[in-house]
Amino acid sequence: xxxxxxxxxxxxxxxxxxxxxxxxxxxxxxxxxxxxxxxxxxxxxxxxxxxxxxxxxxxxxxxxxxxxxxxxxxxxxxxxxxxxxxxxxxxxxxxxxxxxxxxxxxxxxxxxxxxxxxxxxxxxxxxxxxxxxxxxxxxxxxxxxxxxxxxxxxxxxxxxxxxxxxxxxxxxxxxxxxxxxxxxxxxxxxxxxxxxxxxxxxxxxxxxxxxxxxxxxxxxxxxxxxxxxxxxxxxxxxxxxxxxxxxxxxxxxxxxxxxxxxxxxxxxxxxxxxxxxxxxxxxxxxxxxxxxxxxxxxxxxxxxxxxxxxxxxxxxxxxxxxxxxxxxxxxxxxxxxxxxxxxxxxxxxxxxx
Numbered sequence: 001x002x003x004x005x006x007x008x009x010x011x012x013x014x015x016x017x018x019x020x021x022x023x024x025x026x027x028x029x030x031x032x033x034x035x036x037x038x039x040x041x042x043x044x045x046x047x048x049x050x051x052x053x054x055x056x057x058x059x060x061x062x063x064x065x066x067x068x069x070x071x072x073x074x075x076x077x078x079x080x081x082x083x084x085x086x087x088x089x090x091x092x093x094x095x096x097x098x099x100x101x102x103x104x105x106x107x108x109x110x111x112x113x114x115x116x117x118x119x120x121x122x123x124x125x126x127x128x129x130x131x132x133x134x135x136x137x138x139x140x141x142x143x144x145x146x147x148x149x150x151x152x153x154x155x156x157x158x159x160x161x162x163x164x165x166x167x168x169x170x171x172x173x174x175x176x177x178x179x180x181x182x183x184x185x186x187x188x189x190x191x192x193x194x195x196x197x198x199x200x201x202x203x204x205x206x207x208x209x210x211x212x213x214x215x216x217x218x219x220x221x222x223x224x225x226x227x228x229x230x231x232x233x234x235x236x237x238x239x240x241x242x243x244x245x246x247x248x249x250x251x252x253x254x255x256x257x258x259x260x261x262x263x264x265x266x267x268x269x270x271x272x273x274x275x276x277x278x279x280x281x282x283x284x285x286x287x288x289x290x291x292x293x294x295x296x297x298x299x300x301x302x303x304x305x306x307x308x309x310x311x312x313x314x315x316x317x318x319x320x321x322x323x324x325x326x327x328x329x330x331x332x333x334x335x336x337x338x339x340x341x342x343x344x345x346x347x348x349x350x351x352x353x
Contacts, residue, residue, distance in 0.1 A: 045280075048273040056270055074270040087259060088275070095238045095255040095282075098172055102237040103230045105177040109329070110184025111226060112322065114192055126334050127182035129341075132242030134175050137337035139246065140344055142166040150349075153340070163251065171247045176237055178333045183236075184229035191225035192218075231290040235283045 021027050052074055057067040065071055078088055113123050126134075143152030144166045154161050164170055195218065241257040248258065256279050263272040 048276060052270050052274040052277065054270065058267070059270075074274050078271060078274050087263075087271075088278070091254045091256045091259040092278075094169070094253060095257070095279075097169060098176070098244070098255060099234045099238040101169075101173045102176045102180060103234040105173065106179075106181040106233045106237075107184040107226060107230045109177060110181035110186075110229060111188045111222075112325065113181065113185045113329070114189035115322065123185055123334075124182060126337070127179065129338070130242070131176060131179040131240060132246055133341060134179055134337050135171075135243045135246040136344075137340045138171055138175050139166070140340045141336070142171070167247050167250045168253050169248075172243055172253070175243050175247065176240065178337075179243075180233045180236055183232050184226065187225040187229045187232075188222055191222040195221050227290060227293060231286050234286055238282060239279060 053070055053072070055063055055065050055067055055069045055071040055073060059073060060067050060069075063071055063073040065073075077083060139152065141153050142161045142165055143150075144155060144161050144163055145151065152161065152166070238255070239257055241261060244253070244255050244258050245261070248254065254262075256275060260272050260275045260279070263269075263275065
């Protein structure tokens with residue numbers, strides 16, 4: 001073969017390879033995903049990192065440098081100064097308190113609801129309402145004289161409401177738990193529906209009680225979904241701002257998200273970015289722990305010779321208790337917040353019930 005023909009053959013082969021790569025739908029999707037991730041995540045993250053190490057004009061005099069210089073001033077101020085406890089340690093502890101409590105109660109509530117398919121549509125609808133709207137419904141019910149203005153519904157009836165119930169961590173945890181339970185409900189209900197009921201029936205045949213079946217068969221199968229829901233809820237709870245600002249600012253309850261907002265509002269952009277990076281690290285660590293704890297269990301599957309069937313789990317003597325819990329939740333967690341918001345929208349004078 002002549003050299004010219006060999007060169008043409010290599011060129012044609014290269015073009016065919018490029019065409020095969022470009023025309024493959026999978027490769028196109030991967031390329032688009034990489035471009036979007038780079039533009040929406042990687043570049044903003046790099047900008048945040050570089051900004052947190054860049055000296056601002058207003059701090060040049062204090063830091064002893066020129067604007068635009070590389071500096072550790074903001075990280076030192078955040079991690080090793082007299083302001084560390086106020087700016088980082090206390091907000092971090094408050095964020096962890098909110099994240100742990102909300103992930104526990106929301107996951108517990110969502111998991112219990114997953115055992116009652118009748119409530120499927122009802123439990124999803126409240127999640128469509130923004131969490132800060134639920135905080136407004138909470139204030140409508142429990143608002144006290146602490147912040148002035150029109151009293152809440154209970155105060156208007158002559159019922160004294162303690163401040164710890166109206167504002168602060170208890171109120172925040174309750175509202176966020178009633179909002180983020182949907183994650184656990186969706187994940188756990190999907191896991192329950194995928195369980196082959198023959199496994200539970202075989203346990204009954206062997207003489208196992210319902211508690212043993214739940215502990216030895218059902219829970220191990222839904223545990224990956226429950227832990228994933230906990231991690232997802234934890235990450236969302238420590239990053240939320242609206243509810244914490246509505247219910248926490250009145251009693252000076254500050255978390256990382258609200259502290260970040262205050263720094264950003266006061267033009268401390270570099271410090272705000274440093275705090276945002278710390279929050280990203282916390283979320284990344286929680287995801288890493290989740291992968292380590294249940295990474296090997298996520299690929300678990302039940303295998304049989306024929307398709308498995310799924311039947312509702314019989315609750316036995318616990319059915320009245322769980323039904324009562326669900327009814328109470330349905331009334332106080334779904335109907336009342338929506339009813340209060342609707343009532344407020346038709347009132348001429350706020351607080352005049």
